[in-house]
Amino acid sequence: MAQPRVAVMGAGSWGTAFSVVLADAGCDVTLWARRPDIVQAVNDTRGNPAYMLGVRLPATVRAEHDPARALAGADVTVLAVSSQSVRLLLADWTQHLAPGTVLVSLMKGMEQSTGMLMSQVIAEVTGAGPDRVAVVSGPNLAREVAMRQPAATVIACADEPTAATLQGVCRTPYFRPYTSTDVLGVEIGGVVKNVIAVAAGIADGMGLGDNTKSALITRGLTEAMQLAAVMGADPRTLSGLAGMGDLVATCTSTASRNHSLGYWLGRGLPLREAQAHIKQTAEGVYSCTAVQALGRKYAIQMPIAETVAGIIHDGRNPREALGALLSRPVKSETAGGPGPAVKDVR
Numbered sequence: 001m002a003q004p005r006v007a008v009m010g011a012g013s014w015g016t017a018f019s020v021v022l023a024d025a026g027c028d029v030t031l032w033a034r035r036p037d038i039v040q041a042v043n044d045t046r047g048n049p050a051y052m053l054g055v056r057l058p059a060t061v062r063a064e065h066d067p068a069r070a071l072a073g074a075d076v077t078v079l080a081v082s083s084q085s086v087r088l089l090l091a092d093w094t095q096h097l098a099p100g101t102v103l104v105s106l107m108k109g110m111e112q113s114t115g116m117l118m119s120q121v122i123a124e125v126t127g128a129g130p131d132r133v134a135v136v137s138g139p140n141l142a143r144e145v146a147m148r149q150p151a152a153t154v155i156a157c158a159d160e161p162t163a164a165t166l167q168g169v170c171r172t173p174y175f176r177p178y179t180s181t182d183v184l185g186v187e188i189g190g191v192v193k194n195v196i197a198v199a200a201g202i203a204d205g206m207g208l209g210d211n212t213k214s215a216l217i218t219r220g221l222t223e224a225m226q227l228a229a230v231m232g233a234d235p236r237t238l239s240g241l242a243g244m245g246d247l248v249a250t251c252t253s254t255a256s257r258n259h260s261l262g263y264w265l266g267r268g269l270p271l272r273e274a275q276a277h278i279k280q281t282a283e284g285v286y287s288c289t290a291v292q293a294l295g296r297k298y299a300i301q302m303p304i305a306e307t308v309a310g311i312i313h314d315g316r317n318p319r320e321a322l323g324a325l326l327s328r329p330v331k332s333e334t335a336g337g338p339g340p341a342v343k344d345v346r
Contacts, residue, residue, distance in 0.1 A: 004014040007074035011038050013051045015080030017146035023058035024172045031063045032070035040062040053145045071096040072087035082281045083109025092123040105135045108190030109283035110290035117187045137190040138241040139249035152176040163191035185237030187229045193247040195305050196220030197258035200251035205266020207287040223302045230298040258284040
């Protein structure tokens, strides 16, 4: 694909950062922004101070406020909006999608009203087949990527040639994409890690140490692997970049929105005030109830997700909730599976 035309729908921190990657990889990029001031800033100053202060965007990134103009002729359409708004937005955008455009989700959430993953929502709304729906997930903190610090990710699509094509679309000297056909496993990793990151942030806000955080990360990975297995995904995917890799980055970085939300909850703030501190969407707020519902549906224990949902939505005291989590009956630890089901760059 010679100089692919890519529409990035969403000019938040991750959409903006991924636009940098795409442009550096040789793509012609149009960044759709809901806010006219962001469009003006990108086109006039090569920056997006609202979400990525201090980062200069490549000249091949231009911004549009009109979604029809942004989507016109796009070989690849990247979706970088909140998981709770994508259905409504896509319903309006579908009429403007170029025939055959590949739809790529950067979103790591579940639709709260239906419990559907983002790839499922995209397919349902647009009618696109599995060969045209892909997801990108991994340890990709947006500012670090926008600053061109080395990072790796997973591009998952049920159609392996499509995944390989997308691999070439976003490969740069600092951004290394791997491919996978396990779309379900990659998405489950992205969803569950946000919930576990909220728990890790709560522990940090309470002043607890690295032992606590390490336990939450490793037991959180177990919850993700169990859910992946019972839903028909490959549990090995969760030991790779889209599982353990993303989990470590999100649970340990203060740049993570979900960790930051958890931190303020751990400091004793109610949800609304904690959200006001981070000023952006933390998908874990919505994903925790969806993950909790899936655990109950498939009759598997997901105590960390249950605890986070209780703190966020039922007003449970974090310290009391943690005490209840630790007082659960002890049992044997189950060993994890082999390495990640991903393929190296070609």
